Every structure is written in structure tokens, then in C-alpha cells.
Amino acid sequence: MTIYLYWGSDDFAMAKAVDSLRDRTLDPAWATFNADKISPEQSDAVIQGLNQSVTPPFGSGGRFVWLVDTNVCQQASGEVLAEMERTLPVIPETNVLLLTTPNKPDGRLKTTKLLQKYAQVQEFSPLPPLKHNEIVSSVRKAAQEVGVKLTPDAVDLLAESVGNDTRSLYNALEKLHLYSLSAGPQPLSAATVDQLVTATTQNSLQLASAIRQGDVGTALELVADLINRNEPALKISATLTRQFRTWFWVKLMIESGERDEKAIAAAAEIGNFNRIYFLRKEVSSLSLSQLEQILALLLELEVSLKRGTEELSTLQTKTIELCQLCRPTSFR
Template sequence: MPIYVYWGEDDFAMEKAIAVLRDRVLDPNWISFNYTAFPPEQADAAIQGLNQVMTPTFGAGGRLVWLINTTLCQHCPENVLAELGRSLPVIPENSFLLLTSRNKPDERLKSTKLLKQFATEFREFPLIPPWKTELLVQSVNQAAQTVGVKLTANTAQLLAESVGNDTRLLYNELEKLRLYAQGSNKPLDVDTVTKLVRNTTQNSLQLAAAIRTGDTAKALTTLADLSNASEPGLRIVATLIGQFRTWLWVKIMIESGERNQQAIAKAADIGNPKRIYFLQQEIRLLSVQQLIYCLPLLLELEVSLKQGASEMSTLQTKIIELCQVCRGN
């Protein structure tokens, strides 16, 4: 059945997939007749969308009906569920129904089960956690191949550290690098990428390192640099939480007597076991209790920012507390 369900927090990757679907389904000359998007605030958007997708197409190409940010997979009224049951099995072959949402579908709902039963594509667009460097590098290499930019292993690593999991920023930076390297068949070197690409995630990791060593002055300076680069506070916190969680898992495994790097990597959800040696060196002066105490502070920081607390002052206060914990004060 021509039904597509997309969800996830990677808005840019989802936008690209939607654009591909739209270009494939619609004839440019008949878009105004065959393309309809229903925003979530529109009354009875789901019912209207289902009625629209059953309408025969006009002219050439197919029909595309898009329910934007729909809640059908989180909450579905009985009348809409009944309409889904009637419509989904009989949608015409050249009519396409697209449902998008940032939230993961609730697998327990009858509406979700119905959509999974008839969907051509049921696809998630997740953001890669900032601390999963192997997946970030893999994403960089895939994007570079798509854009047509040649990278070395070192430049791919540097780009992953610089843009993190911001897919939109990654493609913007790759497009800049493509224009710079136009006409050259050589892979871009580290110096070129360093000069052209804005670095934010690496600074967040540097912030984590400064906190780990208890260097309050360096931590606050790095935070100021991130703020000047317009790095969102919640993204900074996400990187810190991931890094401290990884350090904690590695420390717990070592303290328990585990020496097998692959076993430690599996427990800490680290793709490359070779990283364990370097992580061990980073946390050799910290105790399990210090790392455990840091996580609630980071979670308090995340909650405060989500509740609308003053971003800079809240970050500064918690970072000072974290540095004190890591110094053993």
C-alpha cells in the first residue's frame, strides 16, 4: 500500500526523505491539484486527509497527502480509527499517504498496528547520540559520498567531532567543502577542514574534559566559546551526559575487575573496543562515586533548561559544581 510513516528527531534527514518522495510521486505541472498538506492544528486533519487521499488524481503523476506532525500513533479517536480501518486497505495505487511525527509511534495502539500492517515504509529518523563517535563518522562518510566530497579517515573524524549529530549542519559544511574543492580529485586535508568548518561538538567534549579534571576556569571559558558560537544549551548538556555516562560505565567495569576491552565496550555501548584504553586513562584519577554524583547534577541541569531557566547562568552554576565534584571538594 502507498502509505509512509516517518518519525524521529532528525528533522533534516526526514525533510530530505520527504522531498525525495514528493519528487517521485508528483508531476511538477500538476502539484497544485495533487499535493495537499494538513497541519496538526487544522480541525479534523486526519479525516480530511483520508478523504483527500481517496480522491482520484488530476492529470499526470500521483497524489500525495501529508499529515504533518500527526498524533495518530500516540492518540487516535475512535471515529478516526474507524476511518483508518475503512480507508487504508483501499487507497488507490497512485495516491500516497504520508504521516510524520517527532514522537515514536506507540506500538500498543490499534492505529499504529493498522498503519504498520499497510505501510510501504515505516521509518525512524533518529539523532545519533553525540558520544557514539563511530556512528557519527559513518554518517559523515555516507553524507560526503552523497554530496561528492572526498575525505580521509582523519578529516571524516574531525568533521564528525565538529558538527556532531546535526545533520543539517553536516550537509551545509560538506557543501561548503565541495565548493572549495571543486575541480580537485584529492581528498581534503585536516588543515583545510579545520579552517573552513565551525567546531562546536568538539568544544563540548573539551568542556567535558575540563570538568573531568576540575579545571573550572577552562570549563567556563569553553562554555563561553560555545555560547558565542550559538550552541544550544540542551545540546551541550546531551554531550556531557553521554560522555559522563560512558566514563561511569567504563569505571564500574574496571572496578569490578573486568579486563576484557570488548566486554567493557559492550557494556558501555562503545563500538570500538580500542577506545577503552584511552577512556581508562581519562578517568584514572576519578572514583566511581564522583562519576555517579555527576549524573544527577547533569540531569538537574537538563530539567532546569527545559523548564525555562536562564541558560547561561544555570550552565555556569552547574559546571562549577561539577568541577568541584571532580576535584574532590
């Protein structure tokens, strides 16, 4: 494959993939002569990129042509389409043409259909915060790539700490890798991860814990702290929803009479079934009805934020309502 289309908003993951593709294509000794990075501000950027993509490389290795932030999959002239139809089938095997864009390609356009025919298309979008098992899998894969051995508990904690933030994940793994060089061959524990990694989602989890306990004062302080640190409100909402959904499923399974912790963990989509012991204690003060009402209220929060309501006041209002829902029935 000589043509690639990378799209999505996870620019850190995309940048890593771009570097890897460029390194595989170029001979370092000839990289200066054979690497072309063409920005969208240049006139006729796509035409330039197509022309360069069929130019033989100098010396050894291949030629790497990168059309940065191209809009060819959002709009394109007839001239561009004609040039793509003429050029894409004849790009030499020695050369690589890479197109990157943060936007999802418009599948209705002829240029997009043409790239789908000739190019390897890859999406680089953050995993949904609610897909905890997928985030755990991505943490495990990244740890293997960096060369860091982690215990299952450490993998789970790292996933909780960095969420779907790829940049934070790799920064944390680089730090853990340096530590492991002097710590010996044993997998690093959750305690080590807790000591070395600055959690980017941890305050949202602390917020969920404060809400569960009905602690309005602490919960509002955490909301203010998260907003002051520029944490996206929708990300806070997603973390709360995932945590309360986990508590809901644990409570539901317990009340249905399930005693097998592995079965409860599977239903709640928890990778490490040892967490069930602690989750049992956490949900003991909440009824299934309360958890159902909380999830409904969190859905209202998500809808409000997506409609563009003011983030801080919306979070504060819903946090107070959530804390009130979590208080024992006799006090409500």
C-alpha cells in the same frame, strides 16, 4: 508501499525524506494538481487526507497527500478509525499517503496498529551524542550522498564538530562540496574541515579539555559562552560524558597492560586508532580513580538537568567540582 508514517524530532532529516518521497511520486509538470499538504488546523484533516489519497491523479505521475503534524497516533475518534480501516487497504499504487508527527506513536492505539500493518514507519530522531561511532557512520553516509570525499581523519573531525545535528552536518558538507569543486579529486583532509567548518560541539570539547587540566577560570568562561549561544545543557553534559568516557577506557586499557592501539581504540569506540597517540598524552595526568569519580559526577549532572534544575548555575557548580577532581592529588 503507498503509505508512510514518519515520526521524530529531527525535522531537518525528516524534511529531506519528505522531499525525496514527494519527488519520487510526482510528475513535476502535474505537481500543482497532485500534491496535497493538509495541516492539523484544518477541520477533519485526517478524513480529508484519506479522501484525497484514493482520488486518482491528474495527468501523469502519482498523487502525493501529506498529513502534517497529525495526532492520529496519539488520539483518534471512532469515525477516524473507521475511515482509516475502510481507506488504507484500497489506496491506489499511483498515490502516496504520508503522515508526519514529531511525537512517538502510541502503540496501544488501534490507529497506530493499523498504520503499523499498512504503512512503512520510519523514525527521525537525533542519534544519541554518546553513540560516536554511529555519528561517524552517518557523517560518512551523508558525505557520499552529497558527493564529498573525505579522509578518515576528516570524517572523524567532522563528526566531532557537528555532533548529531543533521542540519549542521549537511550545511557543512555543502560548503565542503563547493570547495572540493576547485580543490581537485583528492579527499579533503582534516585540516580543510577544521578551516571551513564551524564547530557546534567544539566548545564543549574545549570545556572537557579545560576541566581535564583543572582550569576553573577557562572552564567557567566556556560554560557561560555555551549557554549564551543557547547550547542545550543536556547536550553539553552528553559531550562531556562521551569525552571523559573515552579517556576512561583509554586509561583502563593502558593500565591493564594493553599496548595495541587498535585494541585500545576498539574498547574506547574510537573509529580512528591514530587518535590513541594523543589520547595517551591527555590521560597521563589523570588516574583511573579520578576518571571513575568524574563519570559519577557527570551522571549526577545529567540527572540534575533532567530534573529541571537551573541550567547555568548547575553547570557552573558541577564544572568547579569536576575541575577540582582533575587536579593532582597533592593539590586537593
